[in-house]
Amino acid sequence: MAKKGTIKRFGVSLDENLLNELDGLVANHKFPNRSQAIRYLVQKNMVEEKWSDDEMVAGAIVLVYDHHKRELQKKSTHVQHDFHHLILSVQHVHLDHDHCLETIAVKGKARELQLLADNLIGLKGITHGRLVMTVSH
């Protein structure tokens, strides 16, 4: 086992498009090199991954959708009632003639929140969906 803090090198193969995106990230964040960008991405991902269990967390599910899409609001309401024990509040904003923004405040086990978010974000007609989780205490 490597001692804590020991720097290890490894090779990474990326296709050109992904490498260009990585270089874009390096430029945007003014990282000194690609290693720093990869470190940033790994750590960012670890923060999101570490709640993949029974931990109690709070968060928000953000949805954007076209309210003209058939059945979408009905299905969304149905899912929300199935998971009502996780939902603290729902805010609905009419963004423009067609689009709605819904922010659903949630609290519960990380795994359950993820399941609820997957069920909502996966509905046909949702144009943008995201779950943000944070510690609840």
Ligand code: NI
């Ligand atoms: Ni609306």
